[in-house]
Amino acid sequence: MCGIAGEVRFDGATADPGTIHRMTCAQSGRGPDGSGAWAQGPVAMGHCRLKIVDLSPSGGQPMVDSRLGLSIVFNGMIYNYRQLREELRGMGYEFFSTSDTEVALKAYHRWGRECVYHFHGMFAFAITEHTSGRTVLARDRLGIKPLYVDHTGARLRFASTVQALLAAGDVDTSIDRTALSYYLTFHSVVPAPRTILKGVRKMPPATVRTVEPDGSASDHEYWNPQFTRDEDRSDWSAQDWQDGLVEKLRTAVKRRMVADVPVGVLLSGGIDSSLVVALLAESGQDDLQTFSIGFESRGEESGDEFEFSSRVARRFGTDHHQIAIDDARLVPAIDRTVAAMSEPMISHDCVAFYLLSEEVSKHVKVVQSGQGADEVLGGYHWYPPLADVARDDARQTYSEAFFDRPWSRLAKVLSPEWMATHDAPTAFIERHFGRPGAETAVDAALRTDSTVMLVDDPVKRVDNMTMAWGLEARVPFLDHELVEFAGRIPPELKLADGGKGVLKRAARGIVPDEVIDRKKGYFPVPAIRTLEGGTLDRVEAALTDPAAVRRGLYNSEVVESLLADPNRHHTPLRSNVLWQLGLLEMWLQENGIS
Numbered sequence: 001m002c003g004i005a006g007e008v009r010f011d012g013a014t015a016d017p018g019t020i021h022r023m024t025c026a027q028s029g030r031g032p033d034g035s036g037a038w039a040q041g042p043v044a045m046g047h048c049r050l051k052i053v054d055l056s057p058s059g060g061q062p063m064v065d066s067r068l069g070l071s072i073v074f075n076g077m078i079y080n081y082r083q084l085r086e087e088l089r090g091m092g093y094e095f096f097s098t099s100d101t102e103v104a105l106k107a108y109h110r111w112g113r114e115c116v117y118h119f120h121g122m123f124a125f126a127i128t129e130h131t132s133g134r135t136v137l138a139r140d141r142l143g144i145k146p147l148y149v150d151h152t153g154a155r156l157r158f159a160s161t162v163q164a165l166l167a168a169g170d171v172d173t174s175i176d177r178t179a180l181s182y183y184l185t186f187h188s189v190v191p192a193p194r195t196i197l198k199g200v201r202k203m204p205p206a207t208v209r210t211v212e213p214d215g216s217a218s219d220h221e222y223w224n225p226q227f228t229r230d231e232d233r234s235d236w237s238a239q240d241w242q243d244g245l246v247e248k249l250r251t252a253v254k255r256r257m258v259a260d261v262p263v264g265v266l267l268s269g270g271i272d273s274s275l276v277v278a279l280l281a282e283s284g285q286d287d288l289q290t291f292s293i294g295f296e297s298r299g300e301e302s303g304d305e306f307e308f309s310s311r312v313a314r315r316f317g318t319d320h321h322q323i324a325i326d327d328a329r330l331v332p333a334i335d336r337t338v339a340a341m342s343e344p345m346i347s348h349d350c351v352a353f354y355l356l357s358e359e360v361s362k363h364v365k366v367v368q369s370g371q372g373a374d375e376v377l378g379g380y381h382w383y384p385p386l387a388d389v390a391r392d393d394a395r396q397t398y399s400e401a402f403f404d405r406p407w408s409r410l411a412k413v414l415s416p417e418w419m420a421t422h423d424a425p426t427a428f429i430e431r432h433f434g435r436p437g438a439e440t441a442v443d444a445a446l447r448t449d450s451t452v453m454l455v456d457d458p459v460k461r462v463d464n465m466t467m468a469w470g471l472e473a474r475v476p477f478l479d480h481e482l483v484e485f486a487g488r489i490p491p492e493l494k495l496a497d498g499g500k501g502v503l504k505r506a507a508r509g510i511v512p513d514e515v516i517d518r519k520k521g522y523f524p525v526p527a528i529r530t531l532e533g534g535t536l537d538r539v540e541a542a543l544t545d546p547a548a549v550r551r552g553l554y555n556s557e558v559v560e561s562l563l564a565d566p567n568r569h570h571t572p573l574r575s576n577v578l579w580q581l582g583l584l585e586m587w588l589q590e591n592g593i594s
Contacts, residue, residue, distance in 0.1 A: 005158065022169075042213070114222075138208045191456060226488070228443065244485060372478040391444060529574075
């Protein structure tokens with residue numbers, strides 16, 4: 001788990017080590033344990049390291065194998081790297097380290113771009129071939145690890161964060177109006193390859209990109225999960241699906257314990273993270289550290305879930321840490337949270353994850369999380385209404401439930417010059433829902449959320465906030481084999497019992513019933529969900545800043561109306577509209593976007 005950076009020149013120039021230094025320094029939080037650089041002619045790479053496996057200097061990066069003629073920078077973790085190393089040894093390869101990075105390097109030499117089919121894990125990497133000058137970029141199946149690119153006719157730059165590319169300089173920082181329409185419609189989700197900046201693009205998940213020395217590039221999508229029924233399991237009972245799901249999760253959790261440092265768990269007190277803890281305890285994991293966070297309550301809204309997380313911790317004998325956050329810490333953390341965002345995100349729990357990560361990083365370097373279960377197993381409220389909708393009509397039902405506002409209403413929010421010329425969010429959903437490989441409307445929604453929404457909202461959010469503190473988050477519910485299995489589960493089993501029924505029933509007897517039967521919770525941060533005091537002042541300052549006035553993104557009358565009554569307007573997903581607009585302005589100002 002680290003930060004990677006690189007530059008490849010196509011114009012005959014030599015790659016600039018100074019550029020690589022600036023890019024690496026800009027993402028040093030992702031790798032506080034060391035850094036390195038390598039350059040050869042038109043190619044240069046940089047790396048900041050978080051030591052998780054092979055803590056010795058042999059595991060440092062950029063990693064160069066002169067014998068094979070390859071160099072690599074790697075971010076993430078290949079959980080089956082030990083097995084692959086033995087397999088490659090049997091083919092005659094010799095190893096100078098015990099790191100998964102070297103396994104990735106030699107796997108590429110053996111299998112080329114198809115090496116990714118052999119990897120179980122989360123990763124983003126770049127490999128350059130010394131002789132051919134070819135550079136290969138790759139991103140894991142679920143997009144857990146980020147990879148941003150700035151590709152022009154003269155050169156390619158890549159990095160783990162947008163900020164690293166900005167630090168390199170010479171980036172087109174004009175706002176992408178289509179991406180802006182996604183942000184304000186699709187609940188801050190901007191699907192790959194776009195970002196809010198025209199000059200910065202992101203690699204799609206499950207993609208290998210081959211970049212030739214002349215700058216031409218080609219993409220290979222290597223994974224596309226099916227959300228259809230499996231004939232080989234046509235006779236399976238509900239119990240068979242429950243047993244199969246637990247077994248997949250048991251394997252996923254075990255895989256994510258591979259490390260040369262202790263691994264903890266973010267324990268919210270919900271069924272997802274509680275089940276992760278239970279399966280680790282079942283496997284004999286001793287001295288497991290668990291972490292929960294809580295905030296001050298406001299009115300009838302509780303600010304913590306300590307009651308349930310404490311029950312789980314007691315049940316399984318974990319070394320539990322309750323982290324109580326005073327409201328006084330929230331306002332100062334807003335700007336630091338925004339600075340940690342590679343792209344603007346509207347979820348109020350970004351600040352919570354940021355503060356949680358700050359505290360957890362004082363104890364461990366790696367944690368497992370229950371993230372992803374809702375998107376993979378049907379835990380959200382917009383799935384049940386799709387059960388009785390024809391697949392061809394699903395787009396409208398989904399959009400009405402999930403979109404913050406129809407594209408047609410953006411004209412009331414944005415100044416005319418910032419309106420895109422077409423309704424890209426609706427067109428995207430229509431294309432995605434219309435693709436083959438999803439049998440029902442529910443299947444289509446789950447596929448969209450698992451492969452698009454999840455990648456560019458929750459997954460990105462947790463990666464950004466944890467890595468700001470050099471903390472690696474692992475997500476067993478996003479094990480690609482578990483996601484493939486879940487895609488085959490009949491929708492009615494997922495929607496049972498108010499959502500995630502197949503998981504709830506599978507968890508009976510493993511986690512306490514009161515955790516399974518409790519009302520679904522969310523990451524509560526009442527002081528941000530309700531804008532007042534310092535949080536309201538910060539949002540108002542962003543929206544009335546001279547930079548915001550000059551930019552003129554929003555209809556001034558709308559902004560004035562929202563500031564006059566800041567907690568009246570919410571999106572269908574209960575995000576505060578004023579917070580949504582203010583966060584985008586904060587991000588633009590933080591990153592010097594004029």
